[in-house]
Amino acid sequence: MTADESARTVRVEGDQPYDVVIGHHLLGALPGLLGDGVRRVLVIHPTALAASGEAVREDLAAHGYEALAAEVPDAEAAKTAQVAAFCWQVLGQADFTRSDAIVSLGGGATTDLAGFVASTWLRGIRVVHLPTTLLAMVDAAVGGKTGINTAEGKNLVGTFFPPAGVLCDLAALETMPRFDYVAGLAEVLKCGFIADPRILDIVEAAPDLVADPVRAAGSPELLELVERSVAVKARVVGEDLKESNLREILNYGHTFGHAIEQVERYSWRHGAAVSVGMVFAAELARLAGRLGDDDVARHRAVLTSVGLPVGYRGDRWEQLLAAMRRDKKTRGDLLRFVVLEGVARPSRLEGPDPTLLAAAYAEVAEGAPAPTRAVAL
Numbered sequence: 001m002t003a004d005e006s007a008r009t010v011r012v013e014g015d016q017p018y019d020v021v022i023g024h025h026l027l028g029a030l031p032g033l034l035g036d037g038v039r040r041v042l043v044i045h046p047t048a049l050a051a052s053g054e055a056v057r058e059d060l061a062a063h064g065y066e067a068l069a070a071e072v073p074d075a076e077a078a079k080t081a082q083v084a085a086f087c088w089q090v091l092g093q094a095d096f097t098r099s100d101a102i103v104s105l106g107g108g109a110t111t112d113l114a115g116f117v118a119s120t121w122l123r124g125i126r127v128v129h130l131p132t133t134l135l136a137m138v139d140a141a142v143g144g145k146t147g148i149n150t151a152e153g154k155n156l157v158g159t160f161f162p163p164a165g166v167l168c169d170l171a172a173l174e175t176m177p178r179f180d181y182v183a184g185l186a187e188v189l190k191c192g193f194i195a196d197p198r199i200l201d202i203v204e205a206a207p208d209l210v211a212d213p214v215r216a217a218g219s220p221e222l223l224e225l226v227e228r229s230v231a232v233k234a235r236v237v238g239e240d241l242k243e244s245n246l247r248e249i250l251n252y253g254h255t256f257g258h259a260i261e262q263v264e265r266y267s268w269r270h271g272a273a274v275s276v277g278m279v280f281a282a283e284l285a286r287l288a289g290r291l292g293d294d295d296v297a298r299h300r301a302v303l304t305s306v307g308l309p310v311g312y313r314g315d316r317w318e319q320l321l322a323a324m325r326r327d328k329k330t331r332g333d334l335l336r337f338v339v340l341e342g343v344a345r346p347s348r349l350e351g352p353d354p355t356l357l358a359a360a361y362a363e364v365a366e367g368a369p370a371p372t373r374a375v376a377l
């Protein structure tokens, strides 16, 4: 299957089980994951990865597939109804049937879009993800959440649609700008805080190494971090694919994080916003008497040690609140947050008092002053 003998495989259980393979130079395993009977394959990749996208397309063609490529915009600009419609047009014009497949190559924005397109074309065709960012390897490509944004907010349209397999080629990380790579460490650390403290220990022991994409890509530390993060996600989504309860813990830091992304019109990387969102959630839990000072300090210290932000401008409270009301965990008018009662002890905080929310915002606010009184929810 793969030439990399040190590659690790994490199995994601559920109605449609699949493998997540983590290692180096794994393209040889792609036909096996596509499975039998596939004739046409559409490789969806962002502009920034045009050369790699073409290489994957040529490799598939050399294996006898009728292989096409669809180039989509970089990053969040790909997650729109217009770009999805462009992909549907390519599939339609090439007569893609239910026995054909999509391969995504790119970061989380690309895997979210490609997964959404695969789940909606003919009501669902196979998709294999080839994530090329740390964030997509540990999170977006695994678990079957797909989505696009609308003018009203982040990921408001999407599906739950497990892929047929995921190949995480760590060598891809070497070309990543440090800023984009480090954003992925936020989701790694999220897995540490919600479920696997060993992840926090590894990062705390070698923050400079794990924050450097070139040094980290071949290191045992990163291999273990990716494997552990994928294992956390696999355990959760294997039990609760459609987020009826347990899966909400993977949303730690996302209520406030998604709000920042929307308010900043997606100029912030998702992981950077989630980093601030986790500090907000930790402060909220502390103010609600759920989490101790030391655990909050640990959030700030480990996130800062790898170069992630822990603060956000203090003059955006009303916009942030409006965005948080559209969070998928909200029920009616009830805002709901994933909070911790300790490391690896996630719980929920439902309908917190507005003064508590404003106070948590004040703890992460930078520059302009945070509100001194609560804004009505």
Ligand SMILES: NC(=O)c1ccc[n+]([C@@H]2O[C@H](COP(=O)([O-])OP(=O)(O)OC[C@H]3O[C@@H](n4cnc5c(N)ncnc54)[C@H](O)[C@@H]3O)[C@@H](O)[C@H]2O)c1
Pocket (backbone or CB within 6 Å): 046, 047, 048, 049, 074, 075, 076, 079, 106, 107, 108, 109, 110, 112, 132, 133, 134, 135, 136, 139, 140, 141, 142, 143, 144, 145, 146, 147, 155, 172, 173, 174, 175, 176, 177, 180, 183, 184, 187, 269, 270, 271
């Ligand atoms: N579905 C899920 O469960 C899930 C989980 C987490 C995040 N997400 C989504 O993932 C997205 C964020 O993903 P991301 O952080 O990977 O960002 P991204 O997909 O926006 O990619 C960031 C940038 O890196 C470039 N890039 C990708 N791979 C590269 C490489 N190997 N070398 C150089 N440049 C490369 C991309 O073209 C892009 O410009 C958000 O939309 C977020 O909502 C989804």
Ligand SMILES: O=C(O)C(=O)C[C@@H](O)[C@H](O)[C@H](O)COP(=O)(O)O
Pocket (backbone or CB within 6 Å): 139, 143, 145, 147, 154, 155, 187, 243, 247, 248, 250, 251, 254, 328
């Ligand atoms: O897989 C999940 O479930 C997550 O919540 C993982 C998150 O890291 C990810 O950003 C997800 O896309 C957020 O989903 P949403 O339902 O809040 O849009």
Ligand SMILES: [Zn+2]
Pocket (backbone or CB within 6 Å): 139, 187, 254, 270, 274
């Ligand atoms: Zn996320």
